[in-house]
Amino acid sequence: MNKLDKKSNLLEQDPYRYKLQDVEEPNLHREIYSYTEVPKISFNHRHVPIGMPEDIWITDTTFRDGQQSRVPYTVEQIVDLYKMMHRLGGPNGIIRQTEFFIYSDKDREAVRRCMELGYDFPEITSWIRATKEDFKLVKDMGIKETGILVSCSDYHIFKKLGKTRKEAMDGYLSVVKDALEVGVLPRCHLEDITRADYYGFVVPFVNELMSLSKEANIPIKIRACDTMGYGISLPGVAMPRSVSGIIYGLQHYSDVPSELLEWHGHNDFYKAVINATTAWLYGCCAVNCSLLGIGERTGNVPLEAMVFEYASLRGSFDGMDPTVITEIAEYYEKEIGYNIPLMTPFVGKNFNLTRAGIHADGLLKDEEIYNVFDTKTLLNRSVVVSVSNTSGLAGIAYWINSYYNLPPEKAIKKNDPLVIYIKEWVDKEYSCCRTTSISDEELEYLIEEYKSDLVEKK
Known part of the structure; x- marks a missing residue:
């Protein structure tokens, strides 16, 4: 069956609907990830079309992933950084959201203090454990959206969770239903997507999420998490490492709208920034970042880098104030005591x-x-x-x-x-x-x- 694609204005064949492949043995992609060797970059020479959305934006994980690799910020530091992030993002909210832990009294105090400021942007979201009690806490605090961990590679499903793919999928869907029941917008974090069986698990799982979204009439966001920094932006790279292929597939095979797609990358192979830019180019509205790139291991996508990537692609900062980046860098050094590597672009002392x-x-x-x-x-x-x-x-x-x-x-x-x-x-x-x-x-x-x-x- 053919249908007219609204973006390309061309007749396109209805894509094949992938079904869950509930295999007995994990697919660890050993031809790519042999562990005792450097991960290999293989090509299948398949190209997908560039499809940058009309609007693109930045989301932030400074107060979540950014706190997992350093001494936690104080409440005052979180409030100060949130204020500067608001000024940096400008009146058009190019820095659209930021996510918080809400586990402890201190976490919740920081959320309350930031909410009291009354800013529209960055919108405050949370990241919680997948329990009904935590969903109720999100709702009671007036937070509209929360991140939910839904690990999608067989490394996690088989080796960490000790489950089959079907058991993992059923469990994840149950958790998402719990969020929908209390009216919380779920943001599903597909952890380790660049080592997952894309067509055997990721696409079928996201298909089920999109069905749930339609039934509940509540948007379900999809965050593609390159947890280990394995993503590759080169054209013609084979799955599951192709950034463009991942984003295109989520749209083409699972009907995920661009505005519900988000890329979360790590910098283990120095590719965090270019991978995030590639995600934008191929149809992802949001790229998830942290201030100064601080995060697990080698860190996340540096937020300040994507401010300049945005301006480079759009030809304008669209209301963002990049001078605040310098204020943020000075705050980290003088108030937080964080030593920024001297040669870091835009924020290091030796930058210019x-x-x-x-x-x-x-x-x-x-x-x-x-x-x-x-x-x-x-x-x-x-x-x-x-x-x-x-x-x-x-x-x-x-x-x-x-x-x-x-x-x-x-x-x-x-x-x-x-x-x-x-x-x-x-x-x-x-x-x-x-x-x-x-x-x-x-x-x-x-x-x-x-x-x-x-x-x-x-």
Whole structure:
């Protein structure tokens, strides 16, 4: 039977309806995941069409997955970060939701404090154990949506839960029905989807979820969880590792609308950001992130990265305020005591810093030559240089002009006597086996010692 597809406006054959394959032995995809070898990337050369939704957005798991790999945040820290996340997401709610634990009194206090702020965005959702008591707690707290863990790979079904696929599916469906009974919108977290039997379990299970959704007239969200970071964004990659294939299949074989699809990735193989972007491109409205990418093992998709991915794809921040990213980074370091790796894009101290003299020479001529974008405008971070044995005269001159905020008409040139004086001192330091960069305090002292009237003290 053919039907007209509303997105492509082409006649398409009705897809085959996959049935549960209740196998006796787990399918562990040993040809891909041999465990004693690096996971293999295999290709079947099947391509699916790009189908980016009209609207895309970001969801957050900072206060859930982001708390599973570090000391839990205090209530005050959660409230402060939630406020900044609200400002970052802007009036259009591009950061659409954030999820919380509600196990403890402290968890629930943080939820209440954030709810009292009255923000529409990010909407507060929860992540709970799959019990009727917890569903009632969600309802009583006024939370409309909750995440439910529904592990979908045979690694989890057979090895962790000790069940068959049918037993697991029946149990999951029962839990989802419990949520629907109390009027809570379920968000089903398909854990370990990139190691699952996609057509033998995932698609049939999601088909049942969509049937339940229609019966109850309540949306059921599907979160595709790349729990181990195995997802691959390359075209033509075979299942179950193909990100585009996973998203396309959930739409094409299970009729999941884009607005109910969410991608949750991890960074074990450095692919978290590109996989999240790929999920957007192929029909997933939401990508799930955490601030600074903090999460299990190598972490989640960094929220700040997807803010810039969004702007790159859409051509606009659509009301988001990226300068808040710098405030968040400073809060993590000063208030929380978290050390952000120096080279982390957008938030690390070395993000827009250069030590090379040849680069500094270019920055003196035109900042755009070596800066990725106007970091002062977009992130409220001026480009900086660090003075070392490779900085040269240009690097020192640039440091002076930047550190003292000298206007162009008063800017120091690299052949200025002050610059030459400092350069001679720097060379002498490194000739005596110094290996560290020159500190700002040392450079300030040298300038005071030189008694230059060209530079006003800060």
